[in-house]
Amino acid sequence: MRRTALLLALAVALSGPLHAQHATKIGNAAMTTAGKLREQALQADTGWKVVESLTTEVGPRLAGSEADARAVTWAIAKFKALGYDKVWTQPVSFPRWERRSESVHVLGGSSQSLHATALGGSPGGTVEGEIVRFADLASLEAAPAGSLAGKIAYVDHTMSRARDGSGYGAASRIRTRGPSAAIRAGATGYIMRSAGTDLHRNPHTGITRFDEGLAPIPAASLSLPDAQQLTRLLDIGPVRLRIALDCGWNGEYTSQNVIGEITGRSKPNEVVVIGGHLDSWDQGTGAIDDAAGVGITMAAGHLIGSLPKAQRPARTIRVIAFANEEQGLHGGVAYAKSQAGNIRNHQIGAESDFGAGRIYAFQSKVPDYAKQALGQIAMALEPLGIEWRTDGEGCGPDVGPIASLGMACAGLAQDGTDYFDYHHTPDDTLDKIDPQALAQNVAAYAVFAYLSADAQGDFGSAPKPAEAGK
Incomplete structure (x- = not known):
C-alpha cells in the first residue's frame, strides 16, 4: 500500500468514531473532477502565459513605483480576461x-x-x-x-x-x-x-x-x-x-491588493484563499519572486472557473495578488485586518511564494476530524510526485497574518534548491522558470483549492482567543 494510503487510513481512524458525526470528508465525484483538473493543468500553459505577460509587459514592480500602479492595472485586466466572476481591489498604504x-x-x-x-x-x-x-x-x-x-x-x-x-x-x-x-x-x-x-x-x-x-x-x-x-x-x-x-x-503610497473570485456553487460566502504577491524588487523582472506565484494561482482559479456550473466547488475560490510583500507583508496585513471578523468563512488558505520549482510535499495542521479530507487531498496530489507530510503546518508570508488570527492554512512545498541563486537579483528573470515544473504547480494548486472548497465540513478555521491581558 502506498504511504499516502496508509496515512489516509490512519486519518480515517482518527476521525472516528469519536468525531464520525462531523468528520470532514470529500465526495467521490469531487475526487474524480479533481483528477481531471490535475491532468488538464499539466497539459495547459495558462500559468506560463500569465508569468510571461507580467514580467514582460510590466517588468520589475518595486512597491510604490510607477510600475506598481501598472501591475495593479495589469492584474485587474488579467483576472477579467481569465473569466473570474468578480474582480475587486483593496487599498494598501505604506511608506515609499x-x-x-x-x-x-x-x-x-x-x-x-x-x-x-x-x-x-x-x-x-x-x-x-x-x-x-x-x-x-x-x-x-x-x-x-x-x-x-x-x-x-x-x-x-x-x-x-x-x-x-x-x-x-x-x-x-x-x-x-x-x-x-x-x-x-x-x-x-x-x-x-x-x-x-x-x-x-x-x-x-x-x-x-x-x-x-x-x-x-x-x-x-x-x-x-x-x-x-x-x-x-x-x-x-x-x-x-x-x-x-x-x-x-x-x-506615502497607496497600492492595491487585487482579488479575483470564482463563485462557489452552494456556499459562495465561504472562501478558499490562494495567491502570490504582485510586487517585486527592482533589479530583475520578479519572475520567480513572485510572478510565478501570481501565475500559478491565477491559472489554478481559471481552470476551476472553466468547469461547468454544476461541477464547481461548493465554496468560492478567492485568488489574491497581494501588494508590497517585499517590504513588510503590507498587503497580507491589510487583508487580515479587513477579514478579522470573518475568519470562520475562510475554509483554508495557501500561498505560492517560493519560486516555480516542482512541489514535493503537502502539509497542513488541522483538527483530527479534518484529517480524512486532508488525506484525500494528498491522494489526489500523489500522482504529481507530492508527498503528504502529516507533521508540518505549512502557510505562506501573506496568508500568515490571517492565519495568525485563526484561518487554517496549508503548505505546498516547492523545490528551492536553486531559488536563492536568483532571489532579489538581476537574474530573477523568466528564463529561470521551467514551464513543466510551473504546470505541475498549477495542477497542485487547482487540486488543493478545488477539493478544499468542495469538502463536506471544515478544516478548523476559527477566531483565536485574545491574548491574556489584552
Missing part, C-alpha cells in the same frame, strides 16, 4: 522607498569597485571607513558600544543551500538586524555578504530594518564573489571602503 544609484569602492593601494546594492529601507549617503569583519550576526551584536566608531561593519556569513530554503533564516536576519547592531557599536556604514547561494556577480537586495531611536546608516550587500574578494583583501591587511548610496524613503 526609492533606489536611484549605488556604488561601493575599495580605497588605497588595492583600489577597485565592488558589485553591491543598497538594502531596501537604507538611507542615502556616502561614508568612508575601515572595514571590520564579523563572521556572523552574533559576533556583531556582541561588539561593545563605540568599538566601531568611524568604521564600517561587514558581516561575512555564507548562506547554506537547501531544498526547503532553511538557510535563508539566518542570512535574512543578518540583513534585517545587522544594521541596527552596527549602529549600536558606533559604525557609520554597514555591508554584508548577500543572502544568496550563487557565485554570480549579482548582489541580492532585500528589506532591512532600523530599530526605533537609532539614526539609520547606509546599508548594502555585496555579490558573493565580491564578498570573497573583500575577505581576501582583509586577509592581507586593513581595508578602507567607500559606500555611496542615493536612495531612501519618499512619502
